[in-house]
Amino acid sequence: MATDHQNPASKQQQSGSSAFKLIVYEQENFQGRCHELTGPCNNLQEAGVEKVGSILVLCGPWVGYEQPGCKGEQYVFEKGEYPRWDSWTNSRRSDSIFALRPIAVDSQEHKIVLYESPSFAGKKIEIVDDDVPSFHAHGYHEKVSSARVQSGTWVGYQYPGYRGYQYLFEKGEYKDNCDFGAQQAQIQSVRRVRDMQWHQRGAFHPAV
Amino acid sequence: MSEQQGAPEQLAAGKSQGGAGATYKVVLYEFENFRGKKIELSAECKDVGEKNLEKVGSIVVESGPWVAFERQGFAGEQFVLEKGEYPRWSTWTNSQNSYSLLSLRPLRVDSAEHKLQLFENGGFAGRKMEIVDDDVPSLWAHGFQDRVASVKALNGTWVGYMYPGYRGRQYVFERGDYKHWNDWGATAPQVQSVRRVRDMQWHKRGWHQLKESGKPPSPPSISGTSKPWTLSEGH
Numbered sequence A: 001m002a003t004d005h006q007n008p009a010s011k012q013q014q015s016g017s018s019a020f021k022l023i024v025y026e027q028e029n030f031q032g033r034c035h036e037l038t039g040p041c042n043n044l045q046e047a048g049v050e051k052v053g054s055i056l057v058l059c060g061p062w063v064g065y066e067q068p069g070c071k072g073e074q075y076v077f078e079k080g081e082y083p084r085w086d087s088w089t090n091s092r093r094s095d096s097i098f099a100l101r102p103i104a105v106d107s108q109e110h111k112i113v114l115y116e117s118p119s120f121a122g123k124k125i126e127i128v129d130d131d132v133p134s135f136h137a138h139g140y141h142e143k144v145s146s147a148r149v150q151s152g153t154w155v156g157y158q159y160p161g162y163r164g165y166q167y168l169f170e171k172g173e174y175k176d177n178c179d180f181g182a183q184q185a186q187i188q189s190v191r192r193v194r195d196m197q198w199h200q201r202g203a204f205h206p207a208v
Numbered sequence B: 001m002s003e004q005q006g007a008p009e010q011l012a013a014g015k016s017q018g019g020a021g022a023t024y025k026v027v028l029y030e031f032e033n034f035r036g037k038k039i040e041l042s043a044e045c046k047d048v049g050e051k052n053l054e055k056v057g058s059i060v061v062e063s064g065p066w067v068a069f070e071r072q073g074f075a076g077e078q079f080v081l082e083k084g085e086y087p088r089w090s091t092w093t094n095s096q097n098s099y100s101l102l103s104l105r106p107l108r109v110d111s112a113e114h115k116l117q118l119f120e121n122g123g124f125a126g127r128k129m130e131i132v133d134d135d136v137p138s139l140w141a142h143g144f145q146d147r148v149a150s151v152k153a154l155n156g157t158w159v160g161y162m163y164p165g166y167r168g169r170q171y172v173f174e175r176g177d178y179k180h181w182n183d184w185g186a187t188a189p190q191v192q193s194v195r196r197v198r199d200m201q202w203h204k205r206g207w208h209q210l211k212e213s214g215k216p217p218s219p220p221s222i223s224g225t226s227k228p229w230t231l232s233e234g235h
Helices: none
Strands: A021-027 A031-037 A054-059 A062-067 A071-077 A080-082 A099-102 A111-117 A121-128 A146-151 A154-159 A163-169 A172-174 A189-192 B025-031 B035-041 B058-063 B066-071 B075-081 B084-086 B103-106 B115-121 B125-132 B150-155 B158-163 B167-173 B176-178 B193-196 B230-232
Touching (some): A071 A163
Antiparallel strands (some): A021 A031, A062 A071, A062 A099, B025 B035, B058 B084, B158 B193
16 A cells, blocks of 8 residues: 555645645554545544554645544644654653544734633733744743634644644634643744645745 | 843843843752752753752743753753743653753854755755755655755754654754764754744844834733734744
């Protein structure tokens, strides 16, 4: 089954067309039975995936969940290779992934506002078109209990430097920390989810 | 202090953090959740044990960034510590291979510009990827799916990671040439994401815009409705 996957470089990214693709391998290091996904799967086991040992993301980004039905801990997958469960989790709480779905990154602009209290109250921090590895370094020492994403897709993290539990923020409102899957109202870093398909601009020059 | 603005110390009231006279401060606690014996450091420490701290259970970075190491003498696995709170060891290590942290030093971020070159082969040969003033959560997504065997950090300080999304072991790239992946502490030529180390102390321009020019936002002790703190990218 894993025929044409030795050479991911040959897979062209179709900019403009949202072609998501990832391969799930039942064993570590891209071995064992593999399954190709091009769309959401709410229950991997029901779809015939016994377990997720490693993942190759050919075209993303995707988000994986610890439990079926897109519940539980979240893991963001950008294009690349993830040879073991500890390559996608920061928390190391659980090695299971039971659901996966593509993340729509449909905006070139990114704007998020995070609030200290639920229902968008209290002190807030607004971030536009940038990543923030440390909220404390920007004068925001409060909890994060609610958020409004005006554009773009973001990932929040419990600790600075994009560590700890990952919380995906898609466009919309999150009134309470449970709405973004957090048991505690703590976020200390946040970044945009960007992918070459949509963010062709930027300062990358793969010089040959 | 040669500061452009009047009072850039909006971060922690009373704690001075200048641009030119940069100050670093970290508090190490013996136990998790900021309990037990503690020591304060404002400069490098080759061996935390020499300061009579048996082990590091939690950390508060009051002014950074710092880079900490698994072993004494700045050796072993690296942990980049930006300003914030780290309540237990699993919050600063990405690999969770070792719970020891035995040395640390300030991470100099002496340039507001950032330029990094990654090479497929050692000795700066083969296919190359150049990154200027941005973070790259997935090198593959930008067309660079090769291994990373050597690196030139031309400007600024960077952190590379084994896996996409800034996961896996961390490798600090300070300004300089790294001919071989062993030079940055890696046992394999694999880097899948890379980002700049930035800190408010140095990156006042571009990176964020203060609503009233020259006037810093209010300190965190403000109550009631907030003053938005806007950050935006300055390409």
